[in-house]
Amino acid sequence: MNIPEALKYTSDHEWIKIDGNVGIIGITDYAQGELGDVVFVDIVSDLAEISKGESFGTIEAVKTVSDLFGPCNGKVIEINSKLEDEPQLVNSDPYGEGWLIKIEIADQNELNELLDAEAYKNSIG
Amino acid sequence: MKKTTLFDVHQKLGAKIVDFAGYQMPVQYSSIIAEHKAVRNSVGVFDVSHMGEVFVRGEKAFDFVQYITINDVSKLTVGKVQYSAMCYPDGGIVDDLLVYKISDEEYLLVVNASNKDKDFNWMKENNIFGAQLNDESDEYSLLAVQGPNSQKVIQKICDSEITMEYYNFIKAKCAGVDMIVSRTGYTGELGYELYFKGNETDAEKIWNALFDAGKEFDIQPVGLGARDSLRLEMGYCLYGNDIDQNTNPLEAGLGWITKLKKEENFIAKDVLIKVKEEGLKRKLVPITTEEKAFPRHGYDLTVNGQVVGQVTSGTVSPILEKPIAMGYVKTEFAKENDTVNFFIRGKEIPATIVKLPFVKK
Numbered sequence: 285m286n287i288p289e290a291l292k293y294t295s296d297h298e299w300i301k302i303d304g305n306v307g308i309i310g311i312t313d314y315a316q317g318e319l320g321d322v323v324f325v326d327i328v329s330d331l332a333e334i335s336k337g338e339s340f341g342t343i344e345a346v347k348t349v350s351d352l353f354g355p356c357n358g359k360v361i362e363i364n365s366k367l368e369d370e371p372q373l374v375n376s377d378p379y380g381e382g383w384l385i386k387i388e389i390a391d392q393n394e395l396n397e398l399l400d401a402e403a404y405k406n407s408i409g
Numbered sequence: 410m411k412k413t414t415l416f417d418v419h420q421k422l423g424a425k426i427v428d429f430a431g432y433q434m435p436v437q438y439s440s441i442i443a444e445h446k447a448v449r450n451s452v453g454v455f456d457v458s459h460m461g462e463v464f465v466r467g468e469k470a471f472d473f474v475q476y477i478t479i480n481d482v483s484k485l486t487v488g489k490v491q492y493s494a495m496c497y498p499d500g501g502i503v504d505d506l507l508v509y510k511i512s513d514e515e516y517l518l519v520v521n522a523s524n525k526d527k528d529f530n531w532m533k534e535n536n537i538f539g540a541q542l543n544d545e546s547d548e549y550s551l552l553a554v555q556g557p558n559s560q561k562v563i564q565k566i567c568d569s570e571i572t573m574e575y576y577n578f579i580k581a582k583c584a585g586v587d588m589i590v591s592r593t594g595y596t597g598e599l600g601y602e603l604y605f606k607g608n609e610t611d612a613e614k615i616w617n618a619l620f621d622a623g624k625e626f627d628i629q630p631v632g633l634g635a636r637d638s639l640r641l642e643m644g645y646c647l648y649g650n651d652i653d654q655n656t657n658p659l660e661a662g663l664g665w666i667t668k669l670k671k672e673e674n675f676i677a678k679d680v681l682i683k684v685k686e687e688g689l690k691r692k693l694v695p696i697t698t699e700e701k702a703f704p705r706h707g708y709d710l711t712v713n714g715q716v717v718g719q720v721t722s723g724t725v726s727p728i729l730e731k732p733i734a735m736g737y738v739k740t741e742f743a744k745e746n747d748t749v750n751f752f753i754r755g756k757e758i759p760a761t762i763v764k765l766p767f768v769k770k
Binding site: 324375 | 442638724725727
């Protein structure tokens with residue numbers, strides 16, 4: 285199981301890479317493995333902001349569908365347009381080319397509530 | 410949780426294991442899409458040992474099977490297989506199953522894993538003729554070898570010709586083990602199902618023989634995930650999704666196995682005759698769309714904002730690369746080429762009722 289040390293995690297199996305005010309968000313290796321082949325990443329259209337714990341889209345796999353939840357509040361800067369044609373990048377490279385959205389973090393204090401790699405690892409047993 | 414004789418093999422192959430029908434079963438090894446395509450393009454092997462095998466024996470075997478199943482067992486000759494179902498007296502489906510005629514006094518009924526205890530109890534309760542019923546599920550392993558190259562693979566390890574027609578079976582030795590070799594499957598491809606007894610060592614011997622013989626065809630292990638997407642591309646019903654105790658075989662599109670004219674009485678005969686006379690209120694139909702949509706079991710189907718049915722199975726077809734679904738739709742909206750909407754998270758997505766199979770063979 286690949287759980288990079290440098291990232292923060294949520295119990296909803298998302299990761300966020302924090303670089304100053306900017307956060308990049310994706311789903312974890314564990315999550316992509318549980319979902320199986322991803323066939324569509326459906327980010328809410330005209331998404332401008334995300335809210336902590338609220339759905340900003342869904343991820344469709346062959347067998348199942350799963351909501352995407354905001355790890356914190358923030359303004360959306362960029363959506364990974366590559367996933368439109370290649371949703372399988374979420375499976376093959378969940379921490380790299382399979383990233384979902386880039387945000388401007390609204391409140392740094394919220395980040396303290398996220399899990400570090402070890403806590404996330406423990407949460408999935 | 411039970412394990413099949415091949416559990417260790419699946420684990421060694423790195424399969425994702427899930428609890429299904431009381432068994433720890435492989436749902437996928439590499440990827441559902443890759444496994445699905447391996448079966449359509451070449452050959453794949455499924456461990457489906459969780460399925461139930463009930464033997465019916467004795468002088469009254471025919472009378473019993475004819476009474477408890479809806480298809481006409483008098484049409485079966487030795488060496489043939491029949492797709493059938495058992496119904497409750499109200500016409501609801503107990504289970505769908507395969508009936509094998511082994512001899513005049515021996516039939517094998519192969520039932521769904523998730524139903525096997527319920528089914529066996531149902532058979533015992535309705536054994537009015539006093540046939541001998543034996544649940545031998547725990548003694549049998551079952552491998553499905555499916556795909557255009559399946560015949561070439563099995564022929565290499567089998568001591569008999571396996572060129573029989575679809576829905577026929579023979580008794581033969583494969584990899585030195587006695588088995589039933591049946592030209593059946595749940596994928597729509599040329600394929601075989603191998604029933605054999607024995608322990609883990611025997612099962613692994615057969616598994617390894619198949620993979621050695623299939624090497625030149627890039628034979629792949631295939632999990633329950635691809636089993637489901639393969640059967641849905643053909644429009645085959647899955648018990649618990651498309652059929653259950655609340656659906657009757659006629660509305661499920663299983664009229665072709667519901668032999669209302671068979672001479673002998675069978676459970677639900679009178680009710681099903683009445684259902685047919687009165688006309689169907691709803692029908693199980695295949696639905697697809699060119700839109701980006703992901704219909705799932707339980708989603709509503711709508712016409713002009715009115716709910717007219719529900720999706721019972723849905724996925725993205727790995728071959729067509731578009732959504733495919735089956736669902737019950739009120740009869741007046743259920744004609745081929747009619748438009749119905751998938752109602753997905755508050756949005757109506759237009760779709761069309763089509764003809765089966767989704768993937769033409």
